[in-house]
Every structure is written in structure tokens, then in C-alpha cells.
Amino acid sequence: MSEAGYRLYGARELERLQEILFYRELDFSLDRIKELFANLTDRHSILSEQQKLIADRQRRLDTIAHTLQKSITSIQEGATMDDKEMFKGFNNEEEWSKALTEHNQHLADKYGMEPSEVTADQVSQMNEQAIEAMAFMNEMSASLKEGVKHNDDVIINRIERHLAFLNSHGHAASPQDFAAQTQFFLQDDFHLSMLEGQQTGLAYYLSAAAGAYAALKQ
Numbered sequence: 183m184s185e186a187g188y189r190l191y192g193a194r195e196l197e198r199l200q201e202i203l204f205y206r207e208l209d210f211s212l213d214r215i216k217e218l219f220a221n222l223t224d225r226h227s228i229l230s231e232q233q234k235l236i237a238d239r240q241r242r243l244d245t246i247a248h249t250l251q252k253s254i255t256s257i258q259e260g261a262t263m264d265d266k267e268m269f270k271g272f273n274n275e276e277e278w279s280k281a282l283t284e285h286n287q288h289l290a291d292k293y294g295m296e297p298s299e300v301t302a303d304q305v306s307q308m309n310e311q312a313i314e315a316m317a318f319m320n321e322m323s324a325s326l327k328e329g330v331k332h333n334d335d336v337i338i339n340r341i342e343r344h345l346a347f348l349n350s351h352g353h354a355a356s357p358q359d360f361a362a363q364t365q366f367f368l369q370d371d372f373h374l375s376m377l378e379g380q381q382t383g384l385a386y387y388l389s390a391a392a393g394a395y396a397a398l399k400q
Contacts, residue, residue: 197225314347319384338391357396368389
């Protein structure tokens with residue numbers, strides 16, 4: 183920036199801009215940043231806190247990167263990855279909350295929903311549910327690739343097992359609820375992008391399968 187530009191904005195304004203950018207890099211919303219500035223007023227405290235947050239994120243990302251590499255290697259070797267290894271990097275409520283930040287922010291921004299908080303006693307269940315969700319979506323993706331029809335008995339049985347799991351783990355979900363949820367995925371850019379990123383056509387295949395299952399259960 184030119185000297186004139188520096189004088190225009192002032193040293194403190196530039197320092198504050200830097201502080202904001204650090205927080206934005208950590209995915210903090212502007213409202214949350216305002217709250218933090220209200221409680222942390224001196225620059226040293228702010229930067230020290232940001233340094234700690236970034237170091238924590240780096241350690242977590244290193245762990246997740248290692249888990250990701252092990253996942254890729256297991257696919258290449260045709261091996262099955264141990265369930266406990268799959269979610270290293272998501273071992274406590276703080277790590278799960280960070281992992282859900284983008285999802286929670288999307289729901290808050292678009293639908294005004296309050297963010298879901300993960301507590302310590304939920305971590306084990308969250309890991310178990312994540313394993314089931316991953317297995318379910320991988321099987322649906324594989325069926326799509328293999329050309330299995332959305333209303334094939336294999337698909338119907340897999341959805342039935344998935345809903346049985348959800349209901350047994352405190353998530354009441356009727357066939358109609360599940361069909362409505364998959365329709366929502368088609369209309370919501372965040373979820374549509376996530377599913378289509380895993381497999382082109384997966385969101386639509388999942389919705390058709392859920393609709394067929396709900397029709398059978400009416």
C-alpha cells in the first residue's frame with residue numbers, strides 16, 4: 183500500500199483490518215468477530231488468541247490430513263479401514279463443533295437456524311453416526327455407479343436398515359421424513375453440492391430411492 187493510502191486508513195485501522203482477516207481465515211462470522219473485539223481490546227491479546235486458535239487448527243488439520251491419506255491408501259490397496267481410524271481428528275466435542283462450522287453457518291445464514299452444539303457425551307454417538315452415514319452414502323454411490331435401479335430390493339433394504347439405525351439412535355425418521363429430507367437436499371445448494379461432489383447424480387438417485395421407499399411404506 184502507498185504511503186498516502188497508509189495515512190488515509192491510519193495505523194490502527196490497518197491493524198484492525200489484519201485482525202479481522204485472521205479471524206475470517208478461522209471462519210469466524212462478522213457478528214462473532216464484533217463480540218470478540220468487545221471482550222479483547224488490546225492488540226497483543228487479540229493476536230495471541232489468534233495465534234493459539236490457528237495453532238490448534240493446524241494440529242487438527244495435520245491429524246485430518248493423515249487420516250485422509252490413510253483413507254486414500256486403504257482404497258488403493260483394497261483394504262477396509264478400521265472404524266476408529268476413520269475419524270481421527272474428530273475425537274472430542276470441540277473438534278466436531280469445528281468440523282460442523284461451515285454447515286452450521288450455512289443453516290444460520292440461509293434459514294436462521296441456531297447452530298447445533300456438540301457436547302462431550304455426544305462424541306461417541308457422533309462418531310458412530312458418521313460411520314453409518316459414510317457407509318450408507320458409499321453404498322448408494324456404488325449402486326448408482328453399477329446401474330442398480332433406485333427401487334431395486336437391494337436399495338429398499340439398505341434404506342430400511344439406515345432408517346432403523348437412525349431411529350435406534352434417537353433420530354426419529356419415518357419413510358416420509360426421509361423422502362422429504364432428500365427433497366430438501368435437491369433444493370439446498372450446500373447439500374446438493376456436497377452429494378454431487380461425492381458422485382454425480384447421487385442427490386437425485388438418493389431422492390428417487392427415498393421416494394420409492396416411502397411409497398412402498400404408505
